[in-house]
Amino acid sequence: MKKTTFFLYLLIFSTVSAIGKTTNPIVISPKKGDMTAIIAKTLEEVQTEDIHLIFEKGVYRFKPDYARGKYMDITNHGNGYKRIIFDFSKFRSVIIEGNGAEFVFHGQLMPFLFENSKNIKVSNLTLDWDIPFTFLGEVVAVNEKEGWRDIKPFHEGFSWKVKNGFLEFPNIDDFSYEYPGSTLAFDPIEKRPVHGTWDINSKPEKVEKLPGGILRFHEKLNYYPPIGSLLSSKGDREHDRYAPAFDFKKCNNIELDNIVIHHALGMGFLFERSENIKLGNSGIYLREGTNRVISTTADATHFANCKGAILIESCRFENMLDDGTNVHGTYVELDEVIDQKTLRVKLGHFEQRGFDFVIPGDEVWFIKQPSPERRETAVVSLVKTVNDEYLEVHFVSDVPIDLQPGDILENKTWNPTFTMRGCIIKNHRARNVVLKTPLATVIEDNYFSSMMSSIFFRGETFFWYESGAVEDVLIQNNIFEYCAYSGMEHAVLNITPRLSNAFDTTTVYDKNIRFINNTIHTFDNRIVSADRVDGLVIKNNTILKTGGIEELYPEAPLIELINCQNTKIKDNFYEGDCKVAIKADEHSLQTLLTKDNEGFDSIKNKNSNKP
Template sequence: MLTHTASILPLSASAVLALSCNASALEVIKLESSSKDMTPIVRKAIFDAQDPELKIVLAPGTYRFLPDYAFQKTCTITNHSNGLKNIIFPFQGLKSIEIEGNGAELVFHGQVLPFLFEDCQKVTARGFSIDWDIPFIFQGEVVAVNEKEGWRDIKPHTEGFGWELHRGKVLFPGVDGFNYEILGSTLAFDPETRRVSHGALDMESDPQRVEKRPGGILRFHEQLRQYPAVGSVLTSKGDRAHDRYAPAVHVKESSNIHLEDVTVHHALGMGYLMERSQDIVMSGCSVVLKDDTQRLISSTADATHFANCKGDILIENCRFENMLDDGTNVHGTYVTIDEVLDERSVRIKLEHFEQTGFRFAGEGDEVWFIKSPSPKRGRVNEVISSQPINDRFSILHFKDPLPPEITAGDILENKTWNPTFTMRGCTIRNHRARNIVLKSPLKTVIEDNDFSSMMSSVFFRGETFFWFESGSVNDVTIRNNRFNYCAYSGMEHAVLNITPRLGAAFDQEEVYDSNIRFENNTIHTFDSRIVWADRVDGLVIKDNTIVRTDDAEPLYLDRALFDFKNCRNIEITGNSYDGEVSKDIQADDSSRKSLKVEGNTGF
């Protein structure tokens, strides 16, 4: 097939120069930057393309995108709000899509999903940044607090932010008629360190009234369980029903993904979401604030998220900062059996409100049956067809008869869609929540990273309680990492925290995770908890260097360094500890039976 190379100038949607033909099976679209709205130009270029192998070349410069003429599609986006989305770069059903950014700065406006890669066989993107002209955040300096009377005075940041005071309520971001009706998720930050304030708690803020005070001050009348310190900066991201419009980059049911030197400065949800995709490399990518910005929030949810992916995932030399959720979360999905229909068929239910529309399994997928009260993965069966009923219920037909003991309320987990996962050379810090959340049963390696976390740094929590994110891990190595200033939330956490959360139908004492190695790491901590583990079989804590610092006030000084419950085969060997110890090891009777402690110094 003859293909075209088009140089597209931002004068009009039809400004096309230098059409040429060549023998290469690749269609190239060249774009030049402009202060005008680039959305209709990009849309026309993509939809006029004839070849299933497409390359976009961006000239250096700043590109601006409005939602008015965006491609619209009703999308189901896991861990976000479903619905009609404005998509600026819609890539669907392509054999290959490549984006050469050349340092281009892409600035978006309003409710948009910048990049959708769906059903693409190969995706390559490099060398550009993503930002918003007006962030979907309200933030301001705390200038006075009166806990007795229940108010706080805030001087809102105005430059580059959108908000208004209307009938005693703060409405933001004030973009194209959209506002959050309440402040919603609110968190205090330290303006000097640009990270979450020490000991801060998440708040859901909905003041009774807000009044205007002299000097551009707003007084918020609201009783809080924790009042922010004067001088701190409060950030709000709106109500939970609307605060995750879409990720900056959404990859869905695609393969061979390579993202290099792509930077997200802001996102109306996650930075990068990979959903039911395979073989992914992220190299030198970032979710970070600009150096010269007054903003304190990058993405309003996770920096990266991998839901029901498979193949090999590599996250290398990346930096994730100032997002309002985890650095990365790698997980599958649990569904419940709504009804056993016959000996080979079940109706299943997606449980979490942000899973609706998610494709749990397809033809050829292998599925584990999990019979309560045991959380162990049971018999495997192959799906021969999946029949959606609506966005929450589906019917699965299996190749072989179902286990006879399976009943409504039991759990299914997709065995096929799990990845091997490697993270190395990354920095994750200055954000809400955990650095990494790990839930793949396949080989996972976390090495040579720099971590600093508000909550637990490394978190294991398969759960059938709220999020219904599977599942238990079987082979994890965490080595040669540097942990500095972790678990500084007002809620209790640990550097390494293993804590499954299963519903009432499950045995709360049976082991869940297994074979985790925590070796040769360096930990500088102001507090006591290092490892806090529940229901794990096979945990090696070996040759780690732990230094107690005095750079922050301890929050839970009386807790044990190592705390085990319902565990088996725990080994603590060759570690060194420098500093005061209130309590070194705490273990219940079941954990003590196979606990090995030897060759440690300082505790």
């Protein structure tokens, strides 16, 4: 670690460790039954801006009946009225000592909200739900021609019913999803997504009860799960992300240690416009001995428009239904140039509605069609909220004269440095790590196994509107094992911007990504797929092809380059039977350097004008 980075962490986390010395701790003991009202009363009676809670070891149960609530905009979740157990919005600093306490939640609840806090320290807690918001059953028969599948549903620990030909789950407190929705097949032994599986958006015509407790789902599918697999559903997309377990909004100096989440109704840890974060020795994974296959119903960790230093260290993330982590900013689309210093902009994705894209003092990049490059900047002087979708943004100086509707704005001020070290991420849907910050990023000494791409770079100017292009990434000394086993084609390292048709799809987007000293155990071929990268280095990696697992894309190359420049592929070792080592288009070939790649020489290279 560089000296400057080390001293930055030291300064940040010595500050965090010093908080809470000015307030007397409140000791809380476990009681039988619902403790929601007790916690609400405790928080309401604190008159200071600092709070220090100490929980005695034991089990604490929470229900939504008496939970305090309010309307909330939560990025990448459903906005709406949320019932919250621990609402720390009024506190400047928060310390929570869990001492191994276990919090068990029931129904639609948001466990923790921190908002505008300056110092936060939470340690030694376990979170779970008594009944998960998922449906699970074993696939016992499939008829693709007639379009049905037979499922033997799990009863113990789950809640559901069939009413008027429709499946209703979780059937808790008068709430159920409208249809099975996001559905995925899991291996019953490994408890990870089935090899070659595809996402299913399930909306059956009817669900029929058969003898022996079997349910027949009448539904034509493009992909039918294999007999013997466990099929898990988490509900329709409009409602399947109620809230994260922990939500941090506009907070500074956050330290989380030894926190385990076994289930949540959305993400595990969500950080929105927050600064200086350390998550260590924590996990999101299944409880030992459980019959479940799902932990959180969305990402383990998610960082939206954060800044300062982010460190995730010695953590374990498993069985989520989305990424291990996603670090990104937000693109907004220019709707209208109102005057020389005023723009109206639009928040593009429905789960960004109400998000604070900028505040006065923030600096903004202008990205003008057709180039995706960051160009001029300006500082925000005033923001007027039109509604949850549109903002009027006023600037200190004149905006560029050639702006036009459809151009993109990106917040330059709110981007973090990011480090992930010594973590294990596996057995879940989607990607291990998604990276979209231009500042220094280090991914080292981790163990990764992914259904989709393991390390994923995708800034996109439509649909998700997640910025942005990376400029300084080091990926080193990691172990990648059994990655990219989804039915859809992926790569272990996948760099693939997704820009709207108004933008040039040949211009460089990401820069300076170094993939060094990693070990990859792969059943398939595609290790690196890179599109529009300047300065990609693939060096000193060991790639070992393992047998005994079906290849999904046997014709794919080890490395594919599309519209890249200044790529270096050197000193790598490969052992296996791939048909094509390096596939590159003409533009990528012009500045491509390959040298001393052992095992590559026996494999032909393929040059193409097309990706």
